[in-house]
Amino acid sequence: MSAAPVPSGAAGRTSRIDSARLRQLGEAVLRTEAEAISALVARVDDSFVRACDYMLACEGRIVVLGMGKSGHIGSKIAATLASTGTPAFFVHPGEASHGDLGMITTKDVALILSNSGETPEMLTILPIIKRLGAPLICLGGNPLSTLARAADVFINVAVAKEACPLGLAPTASTTSALAMGDALAVALLESRGFTAEDFARSHPAGSLGRRLLLHVADIMHQGDDIPMVRRGTPLKDALVEMSRKGLGMSAVVDDAGHVLGIFTDGDLRRTLDRPIDIHTTPIETVMTAGCVTARSDMLAAAALHLMEDRKINGLLIVDEAQFLVGALNMHDMLRAGVV
Incomplete structure (x- = not known):
């Protein structure tokens, strides 16, 4: 029986790297991402506080938007906010311009994630969000970008470099945005006096809910x-x-x-x-x-x-x-x- 053909192109290429090099690559990624998160500490500043103030004063929901990998991070941030006492949900920017913008009201706060600040799908819906009058918070990597300048609050989550050796795949930048989202969620949790039992009411299934709810x-x-x-x-x-x-x-x-x-x-x-x-x-x-x-x-x-x-x-x-x-x-x- 003849061997199966090896696919051509990048997907079919294989290279043998010794175990020491594999460890080096893994360690380099973790160091790069750890440095990116460490750099965020100095950016928990007045902009961070203003963002918290907007979200604490929100009478509606925190509407999180992000495209591509930023969208995946945004979805997780929305879930974290919702489970820690800050009502939130995620809206896909591409779907927003085809009807889902109706989910956003004047009582909401829009939290937009975009590393470049020039994401086309975001720029398409930006004027609509601005006309609604909903406060706009941007987590991004370019303070001079269109989204950053249009935002009521811009929080800088830029990274010195991506962990990807090609400098292309969103790695350190998405980790940075996720960490800042967690910082916002926990700051709001504390401000609201959110308790362990409040948390359990959002997590009734599984061992966590049982441990925190059962008397x-x-x-x-x-x-x-x-x-x-x-x-x-x-x-x-x-x-x-x-x-x-x-x-x-x-x-x-x-x-x-x-x-x-x-x-x-x-x-x-x-x-x-x-x-x-x-x-x-x-x-x-x-x-x-x-x-x-x-x-x-x-x-x-x-x-x-x-x-x-x-x-x-x-x-x-x-x-x-x-x-x-x-x-x-x-x-x-x-x-x-x-x-």
Whole structure:
């Protein structure tokens, strides 16, 4: 069987570079992009503050526009803004001139990304945005460009060079724009007093949302499902309760239902090492008094941290009067996706 033909042209050319050279190329790219981001620190100036002021005062949405690779970066910036408390969406400039400009209103703020500042698709829609009266913020690399001069605020994200050895592919310049977009989003997040729970409400799916939204009350066992025996109960009856409820533990309470202690699988192992009659020994003599408890309004993630910190697998849930209201164990955390 004859070998498949090798494609001609750049796509078909291959060259062998040794591993040391490959590492050098990778390191050079990262150094170039790191230097580009470091240079941005000095440009977090009055223009940056004015851009934040416009966006904080915005009564509509932040409309992000960008063409090509700037568009990909713009889409990500819009997503970051939206997920951190600043309503935003991305509009493709090419589609904007064919009807999507209707998405932009006078109450919005336009955030345009263009390294050259002369992107034709942007210049086509620029007069319309200006006539709307929507404030215009430009992230670009040329302060003398048409877009920079037309903008209400220009933030300079120029780079000394691209990381691409040909100096052509947008690499350091897109990284620079993305980093400045993140800086804007986080500054706005802090200014709005955006909290972890606010963030979770924008991310209800996946482990992040579960960790930030789920409370102990959402996953704990309640009512008849709580393993519980009263003071004076023989150890053998406490073991039956533990077995029936299947949490590997049982709360020990007084006649009013206040927690006195806990009896766990670990306590059982330690008890069986002693000469004890399980038929006559009252549970309070072998329980762990002063056990760790939690409140039902605690975040499940915080309860998990407490369990890990204290090296325990079960937790009793009490109210402010130490009345038993629930119980949970590590399996409940796993099922809820908190772990």
